[in-house]
Amino acid sequence: MFLAPAAAILAIALLYPIGYMIYASFLDWNPSQRIGEADWVGMRNYLKLLNDAAFWESTWVTVRFASIVVTLEMIFGVGLAMILDRNLRGMSILRTIFILPMMIAPIVVGLMWRYMYHPQVGIFNRTLKSLGFDTIPFLSESNWAFASVIIADIWQWTPFIFILSLAALQSLPQSAIEASRIDGASGWQQVLYIKLPLMLPVLIVTVLLRLIDAFKVLEVILVMTNGGPGLSTEVLALRISRTASEFRELGEAAAMSNALLFLLMLLTVIMFGYTKLQEKRAAKLRQAAQEEI
Amino acid sequence: MQNRDGNKANIAFYPLMIMLVVMSAGPIVLMLMTSLRPNVDITSPTASFFFMPTLRNYETTLCDLLWYKPEHVGYCNPMFGRALINSLIVAISSTFLTLVIGCMAAYSLVRFRFFGRDVVSLTTLMMRMVPPAVLLVPVFGIWTFQFGISGTVGGIILIYTAMNLPFVIWILQSFIVQVPIQLEEAARMDGAGPFRVFFLVVLPLIKPGLAAAAIFTFRIAWNEFLLANALSDRNSRTVPVTIVNSLSDLGIDWGVLMATGMLLAIPPILFTFFAARQIITGMTAGAVKG
Numbered sequence: 286m287f288l289a290p291a292a293a294i295l296a297i298a299l300l301y302p303i304g305y306m307i308y309a310s311f312l313d314w315n316p317s318q319r320i321g322e323a324d325w326v327g328m329r330n331y332l333k334l335l336n337d338a339a340f341w342e343s344t345w346v347t348v349r350f351a352s353i354v355v356t357l358e359m360i361f362g363v364g365l366a367m368i369l370d371r372n373l374r375g376m377s378i379l380r381t382i383f384i385l386p387m388m389i390a391p392i393v394v395g396l397m398w399r400y401m402y403h404p405q406v407g408i409f410n411r412t413l414k415s416l417g418f419d420t421i422p423f424l425s426e427s428n429w430a431f432a433s434v435i436i437a438d439i440w441q442w443t444p445f446i447f448i449l450s451l452a453a454l455q456s457l458p459q460s461a462i463e464a465s466r467i468d469g470a471s472g473w474q475q476v477l478y479i480k481l482p483l484m485l486p487v488l489i490v491t492v493l494l495r496l497i498d499a500f501k502v503l504e505v506i507l508v509m510t511n512g513g514p515g516l517s518t519e520v521l522a523l524r525i526s527r528t529a530s531e532f533r534e535l536g537e538a539a540a541m542s543n544a545l546l547f548l549l550m551l552l553t554v555i556m557f558g559y560t561k562l563q564e565k566r567a568a569k570l571r572q573a574a575q576e577e578i
Numbered sequence: 579m580q581n582r583d584g585n586k587a588n589i590a591f592y593p594l595m596i597m598l599v600v601m602s603a604g605p606i607v608l609m610l611m612t613s614l615r616p617n618v619d620i621t622s623p624t625a626s627f628f629f630m631p632t633l634r635n636y637e638t639t640l641c642d643l644l645w646y647k648p649e650h651v652g653y654c655n656p657m658f659g660r661a662l663i664n665s666l667i668v669a670i671s672s673t674f675l676t677l678v679i680g681c682m683a684a685y686s687l688v689r690f691r692f693f694g695r696d697v698v699s700l701t702t703l704m705m706r707m708v709p710p711a712v713l714l715v716p717v718f719g720i721w722t723f724q725f726g727i728s729g730t731v732g733g734i735i736l737i738y739t740a741m742n743l744p745f746v747i748w749i750l751q752s753f754i755v756q757v758p759i760q761l762e763e764a765a766r767m768d769g770a771g772p773f774r775v776f777f778l779v780v781l782p783l784i785k786p787g788l789a790a791a792a793i794f795t796f797r798i799a800w801n802e803f804l805l806a807n808a809l810s811d812r813n814s815r816t817v818p819v820t821i822v823n824s825l826s827d828l829g830i831d832w833g834v835l836m837a838t839g840m841l842l843a844i845p846p847i848l849f850t851f852f853a854a855r856q857i858i859t860g861m862t863a864g865a866v867k868g
Contacts, residue, residue: 389847392803408608557700
């Protein structure tokens, strides 16, 4: 009885739309039509996608964006956590400040970076100019635009990885680290052979979570470049929303959504399978330990 | 580890920490300063670091809600004021709804064991995975043609509630599991009905969980752009939608835009300062417990 409202809302507003979308991906549908009036076109939307160079370009941009961003964020985040994992005063303040970029609206993040990258009033180009350098076309040249978007995302999400890996570091068993120090392991050896392997389960989950999020990024890029110049920063999510609202091809957008959903589903299943595996292994270890006693 | 060597060695790390703080807070401070500058000052190439702060940009933004008429505003655009009110309505009511419904569901899931925890965590993960962009097409179609609630605030509230429910149920569940069942049994012995047990015994004990869940729900409802953009009309726009709409104009009024952005950023910033612990709990719970 307590469960009914939640079940009803989830069914109406989540499961139904997703089913609806799978159905819509087989239709030739534009926003002014009711769905009943749209023509059934079978697999045409999917075939069109397969032959659509722009779609593949967007997919490639998305994959590249996600992998670069997650790699760099992992390196910075975990690295910083390793360096700062000690009794420092003011750590809680740092952590608080660090969550800010994640808490404020992606729209605002995009806005701030667009302002900072601005050719005339932006702080970067102003500084460059006053130092006597040429200005950089941060958002108007495709390679720079791609890099600028990546920088903004790194700014926003490195703290997430930092906080998670710091939490993981601080919950490591002290005995293992102490034992290695007594055996004469140097700082680097401790990191490489003790800390990283012990953190690995958390790190893998973090990577997958970040990957899923990176595939979903839309608003920051929408505000900063709107996918341009050309298609250089048009990630898949952005392309879906543009196909739906600018090109008015709802069927095609639905087909694209399914493709993206499938991609993400794959990631999620990997992640879920991995956590299950971990739990099983932990349970087995615990059992073995008990049997020894 | 060196952390028992005393504080001397650690002082070397403070420059790094200060640099990190500057890096992550810098853009936000810059936005705040820009929003306080007079407009001439933003665009002129010789603008200095120091300036007379002014609230003009905020007055322009909020002119519709102010009790006086700022004299520098020639034409008052009521859009921002209205959007701010819409955003507040949407965020607060969807947070409230999500919490009430989510609480009930989480409680019954724990106590009456309909599904295992696995099912719930799998759904949560699934929902975390679905990008708003994917929901765009179907939600637009259904809301417009079948429910007839597109363009209303209610439509936006409904989709936000649905989007946030799995996460809220999941995080509350992990808190409710920790409430000792004996406590509830004792209350029942004393003659309390199931509702009283729930409201007077369980709820007060899971307050931290409620806080974390509330902040996360509010943040998503307050910040979301894409679905609000598709579902709103002129009168039900939220703040993110108006920001993006004013971007497409040719001449961007940075001062006013930054003031709007700042207004949009203030509630999450306040939450961060008052409830950093709960936020971190919510965030790490998502990853560490899977």
